[in-house]
Amino acid sequence: MNNISIKCLKSEKIQSGVCYGQFVLNSLKPGQGITIGNQLRRVLLGDLGGVAISAVRIAGITHEFSTIPGVREDILEILLNLKGIVLKNKTKNTQYGRLKVQGPCVITADLIQLPADLEIVNQNHYIATISTSNIVEIEFKFEYGTGYRLANQVFSDEDENYLQLDTIFMPVQKVDFKIENVYDSANNISERLLLDIWTNGSISPNEAIEHAAQIIIDLFLLLLNNKNTTEKNQLDLKNPSLSIEPYTNIAIEELQLSVRAYNCLKKAQINTVGDLLQYSPEKLQELKNFGRKSADEVFSTLKNKLGIILK
Incomplete structure (x- = not known):
């Protein structure tokens, strides 16, 4: 062991x-x-799984091709920057946060007001720059998930004013x-x-x-x-009409044949031991470039590894 x-x-x-x-x-x-x-x-x-920003609602903005007066970046750039914020979570529930700042200033991730169950890992992450005295107000939606979700996923009616993000939860x-x-x-x-x-x-x-x-x-x-599945499989195995030889689905790669013998079998579409057993010794030797030496190797391997003797 x-x-x-x-x-x-x-x-x-x-x-x-x-x-x-x-x-x-x-x-x-x-x-x-x-x-x-x-x-x-x-x-x-x-x-x-992990938590990420899945959508934002920006005051005065209705679509991602807008601009915010006094902000250097356009909405698409801001959304791209928001995707880089990394969050730690203590819950899998959907939560919300907000940001409200007045310029001129540089907006970074640490300015976002979060619920108690969330924490930002990269707090100095850059979001945008306000060059005037305008106020920028953003509401964030935080969701837990796995993998990657595209922004074109349909939102509920209550989310219709949000701009969606391609979300990376991984x-x-x-x-x-x-x-x-x-x-x-x-x-x-x-x-x-x-x-x-x-x-x-x-x-x-x-x-x-x-x-x-x-x-x-x-x-x-x-x-x-899963006991039900196990019991069903046991009943199936007891049915003689469904009996299957245990070696028929073994790939020929498992036989560890020489390169020459292996290539000849693959060219003949012989991919498993079950396929191989459809051939008699005489038919095997009729395969292109498959000579007596390769045939002897196959017969010997079947006998030594699987106990199969071809007559």
Whole structure:
């Protein structure tokens, strides 16, 4: 049994509040690195949620192609700047905030009045500049979600005066991983997985990997607890009319054949062991560039790996 362990090698804050962390998972069996790395990467990038500004209402403005008197930026530039504000949340409820300032001044994210459950990570983030004594008043809508949502999503009637934003909820910006082979004194091979995570600062890389692992655990627990599905599958397996050989759907990549034999089979549209068993030994040798040596290799591999003997 594996003694799998995870260790944080590096954790630091870089520009604009972005957090970076590097982790290593040790003592993995050969092949487990790519499985765990892919699963964690997909969940980190796609399933973790966050809070972002989804819409704004600006006093005196009815559409995004307007301008505010005395403000250097037009509405589109302001909306783009607002998308860069990073928020920490303690609740998943929709909330509202507001900003009211009189110029001349530079408007930054720290001037936004927030509810108690929200916090701005990058408080010095630039929004706009007022060059006159005009007053700028903005109301913000904060929503929790996952992934990315386009601004063309239909709003309710109460939101008709709001300008919508393309909303990025994802707290994890980037994930990389690589796998290294490790040899012990007896020349046994194990793998270690190096995982690099960048977040927007609303959560730390440590928190991100903990949340991702919990999501994966919860997913598989649902599968284990789904007794009705399990019982149905057991009944289906007992039905002789539905019996399926266990090896028919195995991809031929799992046989680890030589390049020559593998390429010949793929060119003949033989993608699984089930496809391969449709061919007799004589028909196999009739494949283009598939000689006696390749046939012997296939027969031997089927026998040694799967216990299949072709007559």
